[in-house]
Ligand SMILES: Nc1nc2c(ncn2[C@@H]2O[C@H](COP(=O)(O)OP(=O)(O)O)[C@@H](O)[C@H]2O)c(=O)[nH]1
């Protein structure tokens with residue numbers, strides 16, 4: 125096995141310190157609870173970020189063990205531009221030569237991996253080719269796999285719901301349409317299935333439909349949703365939800381927020397206000413600021429992450445829609461640029477399609493199977 129490189133230490137962004145303000149006026153609560161039984165979710169495959177990256181076995185076996193209802197990562201990711209162009213590349217260039225390396229570099233850049241990351245990676249491979257480390261294109265593919273896993277393994281750090289936090293508060297942020305509300309629904313289902321007490325806060329008070337959408341997810345999964353109707357103050361809704369969650373000794377509070385452009389300073393200010401208001405009840409809340417990124421937005425995802433991180437502090441990422449037209453490479457660009465933990469990825473619209481980010485499974489889903 126190949127062990128030529130070391131993982132870079134990942135740097136967490138320290139959460140911004142909230143300053144104090146008066147809590148908002150208490151308002152009447154809407155608590156929606158439904159009766160539907162909750163089926164437990166299949167166990168997720170645990171990523172092992174501490175393992176020597178080059179020794180990580182292909183994830184397909186573990187994935188299959190997770191149950192037939194869950195489609196494999198490769199199944200979900202094989203349609204991506206990344207997978208298709210890499211697959212075609214190795215078919216077109218079965219020989220290990222400069223043309224293969226040049227095309228590989230272009231393919232990585234076009235798949236949103238980013239120019240710097242792609243160039244670095246291919247330069248390292250090129251030096252090893254020059255030293256005749258690889259017998260053939262298959263050996264190069266194996267080295268590429270190990271390099272890509274090494275890029276994302278440091279950020280494959282799952283969300284930990286700390287039992288001592290009653291509740292552990294997760295604030296979900298991101299621009300419009302990236303999949304925040306859907307992700308919250310999937311998370312509610314996952315943690316409910318694990319036996320945790322969960323409450324959702326309908327903090328997207330911008331659109332009436334958003335409250336309805338979250339309430340539907342809550343009803344489906346027997347999870348209470350705290351809402352105040354559209355037009356209410358978002359910080360006030362989330363504050364109420366935290367009060368309710370504490371009174372009931374709930375384990376996890378997940379708060380939705382209005383989609384906003386990272387360039388809208390008014391809306392960004394609203395997020396700071398939510399932070400300050402939560403700190404009134406629990407100085408450590410929110411324990412997690414989860415930024416949801418749409419995997420199809422390409423390099424713009426990097427700008428969004430930078431802006432949200434500067435404006436409110438981000439402690440974890442969810443990258444959605446990697447199943448569709450996403451190129452997939454943006455995950456590597458984000459990992460390299462920020463080192464923020466990638467908690468989950470969205471591989472489809474179904475409830476079981478939110479997966480704990482697994483570096484090896486992800487890379488294997490994008491790369492062609494070993495060349496024979
Ligand atoms: N294909 C696919 N669609 C997704 C995924 N996550 C969310 N979506 C879809 O993205 C759209 C917007 O989601 P929504 O949760 O309303 O976004 P929000 O505005 O950020 O709350 C919906 O149609 C979702 O079904 C995913 O992982 N894969």
Ligand SMILES: [Mg+2]
Nearest residue numbers: 304305328334
């Ligand atoms: Mg929403």
